[in-house]
Each structure stands twice: as structure tokens, then as C-alpha cells.
Amino acid sequence: MISFNNVTKIYPSNPPIVALDDISFEVKEKEFVSIVGRSGAGKTTLLKLLLAEEKPTRGRVFFDDIDVHKIKKSRLCQIRRRIGTVFQDYKLLPSKTIFENIAYVLEVTGATDQEIKQKVPEVLEIVGLAERINNFPIELSQGECQRAAIARALIHRPDIILADEPTGNLDPYHTSDIIRLLLKIHQLGTTIILATHNREIVNLIKKRVITLEEGRVIRDDEKGRFIL
């Protein structure tokens, strides 16, 4: 489903920053992959390249055999609708309420008003934000923002979920709830790519682990553990 072919990403600065260095790997459909590594290892950059938020300096990134950096913008937005992303910095729309933020993704995919009115409260109930439905992101705690971002990533039942540190600001109770949720969604057939530096989560999930160190893949285990 996803393929990174000899991908390098260098940020032009003084000195240049090599975020990813000639990485190659594939993720099959319905797989659960954890991308682990220290802060600055390149986990977020990897997800950004898949989402075509950034362009690789060298190499190619494929989603369903389509090079995501060589297609028209109109085609790219169709691909992005098949992806649910939990951004590390949440990326909630500040001028919309939590309900509207989550409903936005459904509007983009063409859902009816009835579907939106039914599904959004359900998902907010699942992530424990039922009472924050009419609040704006600025009125929420970081943990609540993160849960809202997770809800937005799930609502439209995407083919793949990219989760970048989805539990970074959550307490242990919500953390385990979210991981259980991701595992459940995975069981239903969604491909999950989880970027994290949380050892406990990775070891709990017991799925494939790709370890990044200084932009390189140093380990790729089918039933991996968090080892650095």
C-alpha cells in the first residue's frame, strides 16, 4: 500500500539538516506499523512525506502505486481523503468549534448533514469530548486538543491512519483508551502507522516496529520491541 524508495530529505539550512537518509520500506494493507526513534530521528518528516506536506530531496514515495509527489493537486486531495492524520501539533482549525473541526472532514468527503449530525457526537463520545462539542480549540487543554485531533482522524473511516505522537499529552487512562481504539480500528481493516517515542505503547502493541536513528532505518522487526 505504501512504499518509500530510497528517500532522502535534507532541509536547507546552515549547516543542512539530513532528516531522512536513503530510507526504503513498504507497508502492506491492513498492517500496524510503529515508527520509533528519539526526538529528531525523522519520524514526523517521514509522515509529512507520505502526506505530501513536504517533498523528498531524493527518492519516491508511493501510495497505492501512485507517486504522491508527482500527481495533480486535485488527485492529491482525493488521496488525502483516504488518510486520517493525527498531527503532532494537532492542527485543529482555530475558528471552528470541535464539532465543526471534526465535521469538516466529513464535509470534505461529501457526507450528508444527517450523517454528520449522527457520527460526530458518536466519535466525540468515544474520545471523551462529548461535553466540549461547542468549544473552540483555544478553550481546550492540550490533551483535549489531542483527542479532538484523533477524533478527526477517525471520523471518515480512512484507509490509513497516520498518528504522530497521538498520546504525547494524554494521561495514562486516555492513553490506553486511544491505543485500544487504534487497535480496534486496525482489526476492522485500517492500516495504521504510529510514530512514537513511547516505549510502553510500542511494547504493548507487539506489532511491526521500524526504528529510525539519525534519519536511517536501523531496525525493522515484524514483532518488534522498542530498542534503541
Next chain:
Amino acid sequence: MFTLIKRIIKSGWQNFSRNLGLSLATIFIIVLTISLISALFILREISQFLTSALREKADISLYFKGESKEEEILEFKDEILKLPEVKNVEYISQEAALEKFIQRHKDNPLLMESLTEVGNPFLASLSIKAGEAIDYEKLVNFLENSPFQNLIEKIDYHQRKPIIERIFSMTSYINKIGIAASIILAILAILVSFNTIRLAIFSQREEIKIQRLVGASNWFIRGPFLIQGAISGFLATLITILIFFPLCYFFSPKIELLFTDLHLFNFLIQNLTVLLLIQFFAGIFLGIFSSLIAIRRYLDI
């Protein structure tokens, strides 16, 4: 399609109402721009009034011999009126010329005494106004070669020629300067408006990026901004009308004290449809077009 349009309009209204400070700043700038364009429209009218008034001063006088009959003079007048270069011809009889002189100099006993001794020294005349300076030359050629030339005592043109040419040259120059200044000011005002809207959209660039990343199409993102621009433009136009017309009503009598025949508010009422169309078109076009151009660079993610 209907649901999509409904969502775009709703989102546009939300953008407008939830970023009220930014929206008000945008409206303010568009109000200034439309007011300037409206003021230029009125100034053009005042300028044309002044230049016409100045051109009215230019004329040539055709004096007829004392024995000329009035019927012949009036027949000549009708012939002159047929010429395309001629704007207006006024016949002043000997008696009317004398009456004018007496009215002007009635407080001068020496002149009045001279008149009683001399009698009526004035000749009947035709005062002819043409459209352009060059027309007077053609007119004089016609008069000097016309069948009625035996009636003519004198054509008062060659002495006045430099003044006439200067008047027309000056008014033409004023008109051209006026048009150029109007165009430049209008362009400047539009650029300021465009820049303000661009800054407003710049402040929302992160939102636009997020919308792109979750899969929104260009038009799904663009649409609400265009609606926002249209709302700002429409409200700015309404505010301009509410300020502009009462101001004109208030100042119109004061302007009439300076220029007797210039009825500003009446001019506005007579051109109400044109002015309203200009204002609405300018406001909404500015709002929508500026948003359309400004958002382009942020959709390239």
C-alpha cells in the same frame, strides 16, 4: 451541489463573523476605496461643469451694418445654426444692446449724458459659440464667404483668437489631468484594498494549509473566502451609501453658493442608478477578486 454551496456560504459567513476585527478592517478599507471612486465620479462632474462654464466665455461677435433688416439677420442666424460646429447663437438687437449698456452703466452720469447726445451707437449683433477652438476658424471662413457677408460690419474674432485658443487649451489640459489623476488614485485605492485583504488571508494561511492536508479541494477552501470577500464588499457598499448621500445632501447647498448652477445633490439623484451600480460593483468586485488572487499562493500545498 446544493449542499456544497450551502456549506461554502455557511463557512464564509462563519469566517466573517468569527474574525470580526479583521472583517471590520477589511470593510473600512473598502469603504474608503468606494468613497474615493464615488468622489472622483462627482469631481469629474464638477470639473466638466467648470470647464464648460469657462468655455462658455469664449464666443465671437458678428456686428451688422446699421441699415440691415432684422428679418435678414434672423435668416442668417438660422443658416449659422445649421452648421455642425455651432453650439449656440444669440441675437442681440440694437435696442437690446443699448438696454444692456444702460443697465451696466446706469450709475455713470457722464456716460448716460453722452448717450442722450449721441443716440444709440450700438449695432445689432449675433453672439456665436462653437464646440472647439478650431471650429471658430472654420466659422469665420464661412462668415467671410457667406451670401450674407454684405450685411456684416465687423467680425470680432482675430483679436479674441489667442484668448479663445488659450481657454480651450487650458480646459482640455484640465480634463486630461483630471482623468489621469482619477485613474491613478483609483488604482492606488484598489491596490491598498487588495493588500489589506491579502494580509487578512495571510493571517489565515495556517488554516488554509490544514484544510488542504485533510483533503479539501481548492474550491472548497477558496469558496468561503470569496463569500467572506463578497460580504465585506456588500456591507462596505451599504455603509458608503449611508455616509456618502447624506454628506452630499449637506454640502450641496454650500457648493451652490460658490457655483450657482451646480446642483450636486440633484446630479447625484439623476445619476443614482449609475452611482449605485459603480459602488456595488466596486465593493463586491474588490472583495471577491482580491480574495481570489490573495488565496492562490496558499493553495499550493
